Amino acid sequence: xxxxxxxxxxxxxxxxxxxxxxxxxxxxxxxxxxxxxxxxxxxxxxxxxxxxxxxxxxxxxxxxxxxxxxxxxxxxxxxxxxxxxxxxxxxxxxxxxxxxxxxxxxxxxxxxxxxxxxxxxxxxxxxxxxxxxxxxxxxxxxxxxxxxxxxxxxxxxxxxxxxxxxxxxxxxxxxxxxxxxxxxxxxxxxxxxxxxxxxxxxxxxxxxxxxxxxxxxxxxxxxxxxxxxxxxxxxxxxxxxxxxxxxxxxxxxxxxxxxxxxxxxxxxxxxxxxxxxxxxxxxxxxxxxxxxxxxxxxxxxxxxxxxxxxxxxxxxxxxxxxxxxxxxxxxxxxxxxxxxxxxxxxxxxxxxxxxxxxxxxxxxxxxxxxxxxxxxxxxxxxxxxxxxxxxxxxxxxxxxxxxxxxxxxxxxxxxxxxxxxxxxxxxxxxxxxxxxxxxxxxxxxxxxxxxxxxxxxxxxxxxxxxxxxxxxxxxxxxxxxxxxxxxxxxxxxxxxxxxxxxxxxxxxxxxxxxxxxxxxxxxxxxxxxxxxxxxxxxxxxxxxxxxxxxxxxxxxxxxxxxxxxxxxxxxxxxxxxxxxxxxxxxxxxxxxxxxxxxxxxxxxxxx
Amino acid sequence: xxxxxxxxxxxxxxxxxxxxxxxxxxxxxxxxxxxxxxxxxxxxxxxxxxxxxxxxxxxxxxxxxxxxxxxxxxxxxxxxxxxxxxxxxxxxxxxxxxxxxxxxxxxxxxxxxxxxxxxxxxxxxxxxxxxxxxxxxxxxxxxxxxxxxxxxxxxxxxxxxxxxxxxxxxxxxxxxxxxxxxxxxxxxxxxxxxxxxxxxxxxxxxxxxxxxxxxxxxxxxxxxxxxxxxxxxxxxxxxxxxxxxxxxxxxxxxxxxxxxxxxxxxxxxxxxxxxxxxxxxxxxxxxxxx
Numbered sequence: 001x002x003x004x005x006x007x008x009x010x011x012x013x014x015x016x017x018x019x020x021x022x023x024x025x026x027x028x029x030x031x032x033x034x035x036x037x038x039x040x041x042x043x044x045x046x047x048x049x050x051x052x053x054x055x056x057x058x059x060x061x062x063x064x065x066x067x068x069x070x071x072x073x074x075x076x077x078x079x080x081x082x083x084x085x086x087x088x089x090x091x092x093x094x095x096x097x098x099x100x101x102x103x104x105x106x107x108x109x110x111x112x113x114x115x116x117x118x119x120x121x122x123x124x125x126x127x128x129x130x131x132x133x134x135x136x137x138x139x140x141x142x143x144x145x146x147x148x149x150x151x152x153x154x155x156x157x158x159x160x161x162x163x164x165x166x167x168x169x170x171x172x173x174x175x176x177x178x179x180x181x182x183x184x185x186x187x188x189x190x191x192x193x194x195x196x197x198x199x200x201x202x203x204x205x206x207x208x209x210x211x212x213x214x215x216x217x218x219x220x221x222x223x224x225x226x227x228x229x230x231x232x233x234x235x236x237x238x239x240x241x242x243x244x245x246x247x248x249x250x251x252x253x254x255x256x257x258x259x260x261x262x263x264x265x266x267x268x269x270x271x272x273x274x275x276x277x278x279x280x281x282x283x284x285x286x287x288x289x290x291x292x293x294x295x296x297x298x299x300x301x302x303x304x305x306x307x308x309x310x311x312x313x314x315x316x317x318x319x320x321x322x323x324x325x326x327x328x329x330x331x332x333x334x335x336x337x338x339x340x341x342x343x344x345x346x347x348x349x350x351x352x353x354x355x356x357x358x359x360x361x362x363x364x365x366x367x368x369x370x371x372x373x374x375x376x377x378x379x380x381x382x383x384x385x386x387x388x389x390x391x392x393x394x395x396x397x398x399x400x401x402x403x404x405x406x407x408x409x410x411x412x413x414x415x416x417x418x419x420x421x422x423x424x425x426x427x428x429x430x431x432x433x434x435x436x437x438x439x440x441x442x443x444x445x446x447x448x449x450x451x452x453x454x455x456x457x458x459x460x461x462x463x464x465x466x467x468x469x470x471x472x473x474x475x476x477x478x479x480x481x482x483x484x485x486x487x488x489x490x491x492x493x494x495x496x497x498x499x500x501x502x503x504x505x506x507x508x509x510x511x512x513x514x515x516x517x518x519x520x521x522x523x524x525x526x527x528x529x530x531x532x533x534x535x536x537x538x539x540x541x542x543x544x545x546x547x548x549x550x551x552x553x554x555x556x557x558x559x560x561x562x563x564x565x566x567x568x569x570x571x572x573x574x575x576x577x578x579x580x581x582x583x584x585x586x587x588x589x590x591x592x593x594x595x596x597x598x599x600x601x602x603x604x605x606x607x
Numbered sequence: 608x609x610x611x612x613x614x615x616x617x618x619x620x621x622x623x624x625x626x627x628x629x630x631x632x633x634x635x636x637x638x639x640x641x642x643x644x645x646x647x648x649x650x651x652x653x654x655x656x657x658x659x660x661x662x663x664x665x666x667x668x669x670x671x672x673x674x675x676x677x678x679x680x681x682x683x684x685x686x687x688x689x690x691x692x693x694x695x696x697x698x699x700x701x702x703x704x705x706x707x708x709x710x711x712x713x714x715x716x717x718x719x720x721x722x723x724x725x726x727x728x729x730x731x732x733x734x735x736x737x738x739x740x741x742x743x744x745x746x747x748x749x750x751x752x753x754x755x756x757x758x759x760x761x762x763x764x765x766x767x768x769x770x771x772x773x774x775x776x777x778x779x780x781x782x783x784x785x786x787x788x789x790x791x792x793x794x795x796x797x798x799x800x801x802x803x804x805x806x807x808x809x810x811x812x813x814x815x816x817x818x819x820x821x822x823x824x825x826x827x828x829x830x831x832x833x834x835x836x837x838x839x840x841x842x843x844x845x846x847x848x849x850x851x852x853x854x855x856x857x858x859x860x861x862x863x864x865x866x867x868x869x870x871x872x873x874x875x876x877x878x879x880x881x882x883x884x885x886x887x888x889x890x891x892x893x894x895x896x897x
Contacts, residue, residue: 034783034790045782045790045797068787122771124764126803127862129869133806136873140880147884151726152891172726173892175660193896200897256653263663269897279656282721307656 003056005030006104007040010114024108028056032064032094040113046095054111060087062101062109086110159190176281181604184228191227192280198268205274211235211577225600231592232602236576246272248313248321277308310569325355332555332567337546340504351499363540367483367498370539375399377534382424389423401527410511415500417441417481425480504544508572509581516553516563523553523563627749629701638705642712649716658719660727660893668717675710676734676886679703680879704745711738726892730885737882740874751868758860767858771802774851781843789829789841796822796848802858809866814859823848 005025010018030039033050040054048068057063065081066072073093074082084090084101086109092099096116104110125131133139155170168187178186185191192204208224210216212235221232239245249272252258264271315330327336339355342362346352356362375382376399383398390396395403404420406413418427418441428436471477472484472493483496512518519526528534531543555567565571574582583591583603592601627635645668654662660669682703686696714734722728759767775797782793799818803809814820823845830841 043783045779045785045794048787070787122768122802124768126768127764127858127865129806129809129866129873131803132809133873136876139873139877143877144880144884147729147881147888151729151885151888155892156895170892170896172724173896174723174725175727175893176721176723189896196895198897252653254653256651260653260663263666267666282656282659 003028003060004106004108005039005054005056006108006110008110008112010112012115012117030054030111031067032099040099040111042094042097042113044095044097044115047097051094056109057083060085060103060109062086064092174281176283178280182280184230188227199270200273200275202274205278206236208233209236211237229600231600231604234576234603237578239575239578242272244321245313248317248324250312250316250320277306279307310573310575314569329569332551332569335547337548338505338544340542340544341501341506342504342542343499343501346497346499349497351497353499353501358542358544358546362542363538364542366500366539367496368500368539369479369481369483372533372536372541372543374537376401385424393423401531401533407512410509410513411503412512414502421481425477427477504542507579509574509579510572511581516565521563523561525549525553525563625749626697626700626704627745629697634698634702634705637702638709641706642709645709645713645716654719657721658716659721660717660719662719665717665719668713672710672714672717673886673890675706675713676882679707679710680883683876683879704741707738707741710734726885726888730882730889733878733882733885736878737875740871740878744871744875747868747871751864755861755864755868758857758864762857764858764861767854767861768802770854771851771858774847774854778844778847778851781840781847784837784840785844789826792822792825792829793844793848795819795825796851800851800855802855803862806866806870809862810870812859812863814855817852817855819848819851819855823852 007023007025007030009021009023011021012018025039030053031050032038032040032042032047032052032054034042034044034047035049036043038050048070051068051070052064052066052072055063055065061083062085063081063083064072064074069080071078071080073079074084075091082092084092086101086103089100089102092101098114098116100110100112100114102110102112150169151172155173158167158169168189170189171187173189174186177183192200194201194204208220210220217235220235224233240248252261261271263269270276311330314326314328316328317324317326318328327339329335337358339357340362341353342356343351343353343364343366344356344362345365346367374380377383378398386399386403387396390399390403404415415421417425422438422441426436427439427441469491472479472491472495476484478484478495482498484493485496486492487494510517515521516524518524530545530549532545533543536543553561553563554565554571556564558564570582572581574580576582588601588603595601648664648667649658652658652662652664654664659665682699685699714731718727718731722731762770778793779797782790785793796819801818804814808814826841826845826848830838830845833841
């Protein structure tokens, strides 16, 4: 006898609980499908109308085969036909229906049909974005902690522990680009920011820029090159003692500026630091005066911003520093006339020099007798001597400025009597074996030895005291050029001390090598434009012209003169190298171009 | 007694006044005065070589901005505390909105218009994100609740979903006699229809590839070819699916408006936290490398 099939239909109720209906199928087979006529009726659209047939094919053996070719699953495997043993129990799935095939009571095959749990119905929470987004709180904390880790903790750790790394996480803290000169330090924040929570101090700047002895300079140069600078740092000297600088500095002119100063003090940002004037990490608005070609080096990097200028202190310096010897100079147009350093006399052998205004027509007591007019005349005895005697010295013509004044950089070599005057003013005093013996100028040891009657030093010429007496007497050799004062000595007179100043204007730098100063080019000044030597009969004449001569070109436009030049203080005065004119970028560039390979220029060369 | 009167007073104001109009735009006026003052100070300041966070005004604006940011962020704490008294939550929100907008000017002038790829500009950018998302929130709260209620009419959200469920059940029922191919099309509508979708779908309201719409389109040729009882079944199913499309449209409009109403907060709140972190990094780093 064939086994009967008992069908248990389980229907779940909405409120929970199940309804179980049991039906017995006579016969050895049953159709499975969506057709209500099927013995096993599965009202699911995923099931075909008559999808499969279930057959009892033997003792405890059941076969299910698809009638339409549509597969079904047996214990999770997709098949189109299967033979099952109810004793083992199997789960066959059609669409959303599970058929559990097992051994029933009375030897029947029990098929339990149940519908799979429906998905939970749609919930009103579906309407909110919360259904599809991360939690706001979760996102917020993730973001905040990530930023704290990447932007605060990492750079902190990096600056302390990992300074040797290629990546410098603290670069993200930089508020702006460094200037061309300092761009190589962009990866090394602590080169300048040496102490945490303390504004950059001068010590940091001076560690690279302090002028000092050669050993110190070499150390600085080596350090800077190790850090990767393409040039060497400019070295700076003190402009004036620090306390005087602080006193000379004006308070901010406006109430707004004063409030700013109070804030700077309160925030521990003293206003007397290098960084008070030289601002980094900022891009100032473009300077209309800067040349467009100035960006040729390190293009894109800004120029160093300097926020103060000379006039800030020097326009009313006397008021704040009454003891100063300097005259207030608000601008170039009101630059006082020159007050050259004049030798006014001697205290013993020491010259007495003081600054005297040109307006007072100062005279130099330099101890010499000399007429530029006589020496520079194109005719006359001097010119004739120049033509004859000068041939042996390479000129052989009437004297010019260059016959005696030999250029040396921006200035001139010192006058040397034997070389510059000796061709005509011979110091020869005797002839020994056809050779002239000459006194050595400015070396009075021999003369003194002779005077004392002591044995002269070996090889030194011996001089007849009578020759010296003659030389010092009126009309004598020495008197040609020297002031001779009467004395009680055996010679009856002595040569007064001589002092020729190296520079008449110690705080300004006049560069004679600049083409426009050397008579080269259109509108350029020749020697005679500034030094009225050809009209000077006395060595006491101070042969420099007033500041008005400079103003013929400086502060003028090209419309006024072809040799127009700037009227800025820095044309002649340098803040950090007092007494020198700052070297221009162009000047530095030419120096850089002329350097041997491997050597670096000092300072940033630009056009 | 006086307290009770105050309560009545407040309730009245609450009915008639939005947070934007609170106390005749008191905080708008305050914020305007603040903004004008800040702009004037910026224009009058003497800052060489250029304005920025490191000048006197820069420090003032920076401090004010940072305190303002912290106070604005505290709204998140304040709104959770139910209190009564003079400084109602509405006053807080009103001040939050107007002072938050003035922060835009304060912080921008604090930067001195100096921006770069650094942590400082990151903080500024996050602040912009917070302010812009907040401004969107103000617009959303001012306009969308009306749209939300006019869209749903008398229907609640629960009812909308219940209707969709009921329609699905009817479609399933009606489609039972259909052969496999057509039943599969109907199953597309029943099983593959996504009512809401993801973030962008909700915000854009675009459901062009909706499974129900596709099912309707795919059923059309069969409907034209069918006859007799089969045609009747198909027509019924199709009609039910069209009703489902209408119900879906209503629910999705509701979802879109809700998304617009909520989306800004998903930016505003996390960006605020990110801003507080970036602000901390900004302040610490600036003073560390002074």
